[in-house]
Amino acid sequence: MRYVDEFRDPALAAALVKEIGAVCARLERGRDTPLTVMEVCGGHTHAIFRYGLEGLLPDLVEFVHGPGCPVCVLPMGRVDDCVAIAERAEVIFATFGDAMRVPGSSKSLLQAKAEGADVRMVYSPLDALALARKNPDREVVFFGLGFETTMPSTALTVLRAAREGTSNFSLFCNHITIIPTLRALLEQPDFGIDGFIGPGHVSMVIGTEPYRFIAEEFGRPLVVAGFEPIDLLQSLLMVLRQMEDGRARIENQYARVVPDAGNPAALAAVQQVYEPRESFEWRGLGSIAGSGVRLREAYAGFDAEKRFALAAAQVADPAQCRCGAVLTGAEKPWACPEFGTGCTPETPLGALMVSSEGSCAAYYQYGGMRGAAA
Amino acid sequence: MCLGIPGQIVAVADADAMLCTVDVSGVRRAVDVACVAAPGRPLDELVGAWVLVHVGFAMSVIDEDEAAATLKVLTEIGEAEAEMAALRLGLDQNATI
Ligand code: SF4
Numbered sequence: 001m002r003y004v005d006e007f008r009d010p011a012l013a014a015a016l017v018k019e020i021g022a023v024c025a026r027l028e029r030g031r032d033t034p035l036t037v038m039e040v041c042g043g044h045t046h047a048i049f050r051y052g053l054e055g056l057l058p059d060l061v062e063f064v065h066g067p068g069c070p071v072c073v074l075p076m077g078r079v080d081d082c083v084a085i086a087e088r089a090e091v092i093f094a095t096f097g098d099a100m101r102v103p104g105s106s107k108s109l110l111q112a113k114a115e116g117a118d119v120r121m122v123y124s125p126l127d128a129l130a131l132a133r134k135n136p137d138r139e140v141v142f143f144g145l146g147f148e149t150t151m152p153s154t155a156l157t158v159l160r161a162a163r164e165g166t167s168n169f170s171l172f173c174n175h176i177t178i179i180p181t182l183r184a185l186l187e188q189p190d191f192g193i194d195g196f197i198g199p200g201h202v203s204m205v206i207g208t209e210p211y212r213f214i215a216e217e218f219g220r221p222l223v224v225a226g227f228e229p230i231d232l233l234q235s236l237l238m239v240l241r242q243m244e245d246g247r248a249r250i251e252n253q254y255a256r257v258v259p260d261a262g263n264p265a266a267l268a269a270v271q272q273v274y275e276p277r278e279s280f281e282w283r284g285l286g287s288i289a290g291s292g293v294r295l296r297e298a299y300a301g302f303d304a305e306k307r308f309a310l311a312a313a314q315v316a317d318p319a320q321c322r323c324g325a326v327l328t329g330a331e332k333p334w335a336c337p338e339f340g341t342g343c344t345p346e347t348p349l350g351a352l353m354v355s356s357e358g359s360c361a362a363y364y365q366y367g368g369m370r371g372a373a374a
Numbered sequence: 375m376c377l378g379i380p381g382q383i384v385a386v387a388d389a390d391a392m393l394c395t396v397d398v399s400g401v402r403r404a405v406d407v408a409c410v411a412a413p414g415r416p417l418d419e420l421v422g423a424w425v426l427v428h429v430g431f432a433m434s435v436i437d438e439d440e441a442a443a444t445l446k447v448l449t450e451i452g453e454a455e456a457e458m459a460a461l462r463l464g465l466d467q468n469a470t471i
Contacts, residue, residue: 008446043376097459122463123463147376150428153428153430156406204426204433257426266433269408
């Protein structure tokens, strides 16, 4: 237990690890398969690796890393559309830095920029709107991506643009929602996850109520968790206790930041600006019904999909990549023949290697090839 | 992008536009506070509050201890550095927000 020394409260961490061990010892009786707990959020994945939490846990429990990294699930066809928009002479294409290196079928946004496209990394969609105000003779397109955490920011930016009448601003909307995706995962016949650590910041926006079906329809516990190692240990213990008691509930370990009702102002902005798409394609997971949003008709003037003719092609990932299996927790990154050889954080082949929240990048950074030998 | 970063609201920048100046580890920028402002209350009441800032929007009011603890985790997992770099990028390009 050498790691817990660096935690904020080492004594509490040690007590939690001990209690997890005790619950596991009771749960273990009569079981020959591990208990799998999926952490949905890529930020949690990153923290689990950074603090070596897996090394503190009994063999019985295994973290499975979920699809909660929006950069990692961006399909190649959408990246190609970004590049096509960015390469138009009149366009300034503004994006979060995270999306710059995601490979498209021929190039990433970073490569397009190197070849002369006007691609700007911005911190906030508000910065993209400011670019539009400053460059009235150019078309400024913001690449909106992310789950419910970033969705209010782009919705409020569109509302601001509408209020100001900034007509040379548009949004290429690639936002996705976590709930339909969790449902799609749970409906897979061979989905072997026993419980969930719920995302902290998505829940800060949507609250805890939308997860209820996971407990009620699928009988799995979910505990919304914070990002400190103590939070993650405590949340895991809460999940395991539910399993021991044969309960399945939605619990909130991160109540100091996540109100059960979510953030009403953020939800209202999202509701006003966006409507669900019939389906949206996820890299590695295929199309998931109702999992994406688009701008409502009232804001069509700010919709880059309406402003520019886009190919919107579905482009398959390279055949040898295992991104889909890794995303659903069916395989570990080292099962991919490209892991650490053809695919590294410097030259990513799949998006799971691009973002620090992607599980391939996390394994690469913290685990190296260690697992491959195991 | 997804994790955000804690900051302290130090001034109201533009009440009509719902913008406050937020200090994030010594870097100041205008942040949209529409999601944390109490309806019908003056924004001045937010000055001094700690908030979680996601891509230029305050998404949650937190207490000072929570802010410090969150910043510590973000620093340890290397995300604080990335977030601060992105934040500065915003300032260089857009002094006018
Ligand atoms: S190593 Fe690369 S190609 Fe293989 S699953 Fe991970 S991201 Fe995909």
